[in-house]
Amino acid sequence: MVDAGIRVNGRDLPLGDTPVHTTALQWLRGQGLTGCKEGCGEGECGACSVLVARAGVDTPTEWVAINACLLPAAGLDGQEIVTAEGLGDPGRLHPVQHEMAVRGGSQCGYCTPGFVCSMAAEFYRPGRAAGTPDAEHGPNGFDLHALSGNLCRCTGYRPIRDAAYALGPVPDGDPLAARQEASAPPSRPTRVRHGDGAFTRPATLTDALALLRDHPEATVVAGATDWGVEVNLRGARAALAVAIDRLPELRGLTVGPGHVEIGAALTLTEIERRLAGRVPLLAQMFPQFASRLIRNSATIGGNLGTGSPIGDCAPALLALDAVVLLAGADGERGVALSDYFTGYRRSVRQPGELIRAVRIPQPPAGLTAFHKIAKRRFDDISSVAVGFALDVVDGTVVRARIGLGGVAATPVRARATEDALEGEPWSAATVDAAAQVLRGEGTPLDDHRASAAYRAAMLEQSLRKLYAENGDAS
Structure with a gap:
């Protein structure tokens, strides 16, 4: 096994004697690269964003922006x-840096390096120039959602948006653009030790499962968007961290006539695209x-594996009748997601098992919707999340699946509401009656995000909204 190290800005730097819990942000600053800042330590402000070369969807390599404050170095x-x-550098500004400077996109400068890295990832995104100008895509095809994880505390967003929309095509001979035409760095087995802790990256799923069988107490790490917060804000430390995010057996995606199967280690961005x-x-x-x-790092398996009742994937996947495929050293089993969660952050997954994939039956329902109620439109934790999947044939609801998040200790199916809809006409009267049932699903709590009464009201209104927008479904 070769000595651990990272290629940073064209230079190979050894990881050295690095504690397991050291974040990429901390390590980079220790190398003197202090443009990378910590603002929140939980992936919400983007001051720490950097570019990483990853295998691309449309090109051999893509430059992807990630939160360096969450990922272990x-x-x-x-x-x-x-x-x-x-x-x-000051004598040779990158086009993104130039536009940020001349259009007043930086004042105190604390957030600027993070904005620049996120903006650069979108600058190099294959197909950006073919984007359609609209409220979220400028005349140059720039998708402003690329900056949704970056916060500015003093400049205001208009000049930053102006800088993004002023970017032209990638110039000929740009070295980072040329880099995208070559293969991304391959994954390699890793073993980093420090004191009583160790970080390891097995080469295969078989190796990973054998390791977890022998060390069931190990912390499994993929995108680290959950564990990174625990490390930074709650002082979590792992005696053994096992990285599974690049295991090829967990990174497949197949679409067939009977189902779609999504590898657990695919990031949400990769799945979306x-x-x-x-x-x-x-x-x-x-x-x-x-x-x-966050979506550039977070994985679908990680979002389900944490067992959080407010994860956004679970309500949608519950509505889709998804099945979780669990792999262990002794074999694989499938569990319906509706039977997967057993309590707050607990599931049927046994020590030593990993989520290998999520399987979604096909074809999809004819009427689907995802409603998220939160204090912000984007980049926020759900107070209530609802996934709807209904089949309406000749004006009658023949099948209904509704997944809920944020209203109980686990994500749940709204089975009573499903029963109230199935076999009934898709009408205002049916929806009014079913909405009253939906209001009582789950066991909502009062907390800092919302009251129990508010959550109940939002459940009721969510079904009414679905009908208001799709009353003519058939």
Whole structure:
């Protein structure tokens, strides 16, 4: 096994004696690359964003922006990243840096390097120039959602938006654009030790499962968007961290006539782009899931594996009748997602098992919708999340599946409401009666995000909204 290290701004830097819990942000700052900042430590402000070279969907390599404050530095072993310092310098500004400067997109400058990295990822996105100008895509095809995970505390967003919309095509000979035509750095087995802790990246799923069988107490790490918060804000430490995000057996995506199977280690961004709308309910959910920065790291398996009652994937997948495929050293089993959760952050997954994939039956329901109620339109935690999947034939609801998040200790199916809809006409009277049933589903709590009464009211109104927007479905 080669010595652990990361290629940063074209230079190979050894990881050295790095504690397992050291984040990429902390490690980069220790290398003198202080453009990368910590603002929140939980992936909400984007001051820490950097570019990482990953296998692309449309090109061999793509530059993807991620939160360096969440990912352990050891998780980037053998990988290639670019920070704001690597994009340009005062004598040779990168086009993104130039536009931010001349259009007044920076005042105190604390958030600027993070904005620049997120903006650069969109600058190099294949197909950007072919984007359609609209409220969210400028005349140059720039998708403003690329900046949804970056917060500015003093400049205001108009000049930052102006800088994004002023970007022209990628110039000929641009080295980072040329880099996208070559293969991304391959994954390699990693073993980093420090004191009583160790970080390891197995080469295969078989190796990973054997390791987890022998060390069931190990912390499994994929995108680290959940564990990174625990490390930064709650002081979590792992005696053994096992990285599974690049296991090829967990990164497949197949679309067949009977089902869609999504590898557990695919990021939400990868799933969104590779599905390209073929599962409409997921296509509605993805843009409302956190920010682009988070979706670039967060995995579908991780979102289910944490067992959080407020994860946005679960309500949508419950409505889709998804099945979780659990792999262990002794074999694989499938569990309906509706039977997967057993309590707050608990599930039927046994020590030593991993979520290998999620399987979604096809074809999808004819009427689907994802409603997320939160304090902000984007980049926020759900107070209530509802996934709807209904089949309406000749004016009658022949099948209904409704998944709920944020209203109980686990994500749940709204079975009583499903029963109230199935076999009934798709009408205002049916919806009024079923909405009253939906209001009482789950066991909502009062907390800092919403009161129990508010959550109940939002459940009721969610079904009314579905009918108001789709009353003519048949």
